[in-house]
Amino acid sequence: MAEVPRPSSRPLKRNEIRAQNEALILRAAEKVFAEAGFGGATMQLIADLAGLPKANLHYYFATKEELYRRVVQDIFEIWLQAAEAMDGADTPAEGLGAYIEAKMDISRRHPDGSKVWASEVMHGAPVIQDYLETTLRDWTRGRAALIQRWIDEGQMAPVDPEHLLYMLWATTQHYADFGHQIETLNAGQPLSDAQWREATETVKQIILRGIGALRD
Amino acid sequence: MAEVPRPSSRPLKRNEIRAQNEALILRAAEKVFAEAGFGGATMQLIADLAGLPKANLHYYFATKEELYRRVVQDIFEIWLQAAEAMDGADTPAEGLGAYIEAKMDISRRHPDGSKVWASEVMHGAPVIQDYLETTLRDWTRGRAALIQRWIDEGQMAPVDPEHLLYMLWATTQHYADFGHQIETLNAGQPLSDAQWREATETVKQIILRGIGALRD
DNA sequence: ATTTTTATTGACCAGTTGGTCAGGAGGTAT
DNA sequence: ATACCTCCTGACCAACTGGTCAATAAAAAT
Numbered sequence: 074m075a076e077v078p079r080p081s082s083r084p085l086k087r088n089e090i091r092a093q094n095e096a097l098i099l100r101a102a103e104k105v106f107a108e109a110g111f112g113g114a115t116m117q118l119i120a121d122l123a124g125l126p127k128a129n130l131h132y133y134f135a136t137k138e139e140l141y142r143r144v145v146q147d148i149f150e151i152w153l154q155a156a157e158a159m160d161g162a163d164t165p166a167e168g169l170g171a172y173i174e175a176k177m178d179i180s181r182r183h184p185d186g187s188k189v190w191a192s193e194v195m196h197g198a199p200v201i202q203d204y205l206e207t208t209l210r211d212w213t214r215g216r217a218a219l220i221q222r223w224i225d226e227g228q229m230a231p232v233d234p235e236h237l238l239y240m241l242w243a244t245t246q247h248y249a250d251f252g253h254q255i256e257t258l259n260a261g262q263p264l265s266d267a268q269w270r271e272a273t274e275t276v277k278q279i280i281l282r283g284i285g286a287l288r289d
Numbered sequence: 290m291a292e293v294p295r296p297s298s299r300p301l302k303r304n305e306i307r308a309q310n311e312a313l314i315l316r317a318a319e320k321v322f323a324e325a326g327f328g329g330a331t332m333q334l335i336a337d338l339a340g341l342p343k344a345n346l347h348y349y350f351a352t353k354e355e356l357y358r359r360v361v362q363d364i365f366e367i368w369l370q371a372a373e374a375m376d377g378a379d380t381p382a383e384g385l386g387a388y389i390e391a392k393m394d395i396s397r398r399h400p401d402g403s404k405v406w407a408s409e410v411m412h413g414a415p416v417i418q419d420y421l422e423t424t425l426r427d428w429t430r431g432r433a434a435l436i437q438r439w440i441d442e443g444q445m446a447p448v449d450p451e452h453l454l455y456m457l458w459a460t461t462q463h464y465a466d467f468g469h470q471i472e473t474l475n476a477g478q479p480l481s482d483a484q485w486r487e488a489t490e491t492v493k494q495i496i497l498r499g500i501g502a503l504r505d
Numbered sequence: 506a507t508t509t510t511t512a513t514t515g516a517c518c519a520g521t522t523g524g525t526c527a528g529g530a531g532g533t534a535t
Numbered sequence: 536a537t538a539c540c541t542c543c544t545g546a547c548c549a550a551c552t553g554g555t556c557a558a559t560a561a562a563a564a565t
Binding site (some may be wrong): 107108109110111112113114188191192194195196197198202205206209210213230232233235236237239240242243244246247248250251253254255257258271272275276278279280281282283284285 | 422446448452469
Binding site for chain 3 (some may be wrong): 086090115116117127128131135136137
């Protein structure tokens, strides 16, 4: 594995050193955890990818699990932020369309984070169970209520809001989590800009039409 | 972990012993691989769950990887078989509807296998890459052609067939792979019969309507 | 009955892993 | 300058892992 280069090499202040090394380690950890899973990842691999001695990792992150937890939290934060695209929209087509676009964009830009999250949930969420039960549950309830409002207003068909949300998550995250499979079926090539656009449009079209949010 | 009991305890012929122990080990392995990932799974854990000494596992499966490969192949076979539900259908509503139902059923009955597959693909398909490039690629091409035929016949809207397939996989498998998350959001309870039916119907409705395969 | 093949298992091993630690280097404040 | 705090790292270790093996039991074939 090639090392991740440091952004620059001018003299560093202490604040910067900490911030920079943590970021460096987190980036390497995200990749290694995504590729090998928690159990398959080793601190040595992460250290090599970050270009630091293993002992240095333990200086910034006491345990492998602490490092892992940070990686999982980071992707969760990114998703929460993307969810804001859904608020402030008047119509389902607008709100859900923007949410789909935001999540597809994240799948493209943070495939490793998505995989780590998927892996964590698949294994029973041993380290982020509390997030599921608090933040995620609240978030889901709120958005389900928003969707229900749209249904009550006659702006979309009466579908179960939670299952609709699951469908959005499943479909968008699939492009990150199963990216390798998609790439293999795409003649071994990563999706091009145009293909990502087509994927996003297809997903939007099928779902928005499927819930009767498109006038046609 | 509690042991998986042997089906019966009458005197066994050699054929039966082999078949029974392999099945016993495979079932335990599927569960452990699903819960811990390949790297996190240990032969000792699998042995304990199967109720056999670890050395006995190595008698039937030479290496951990060989055992793992068998687990992955098994779920793949199950999915291929389910795909036949799609053939012989005259309309997209019929064919895709049956396929969705079959895949939802598998997600419910074989959640562990689905997770192992997902994990394998997420980590770059190190042991089943050839399957992706041969069987899966051929299968996908064939079904995409079938969908394209439906489009050409005017039986459904012109959506990209491959992205539609990805959407079917993503949505149905999500109920297995992210089952823990769904359960957590469902007040910690597994989905009931009625909830599984509602999930299946919601998925079918949104997708079939989304591709214009439902007359309404 | 005896030989041969298959199945079983406790004990063992070499390699790897997460994590520790003492000692030193390098900024920062006084 | 010097005392102090943060940062760095090679060497080390106890625990665990996949896998081996020789000895034994059980069944099948002769």
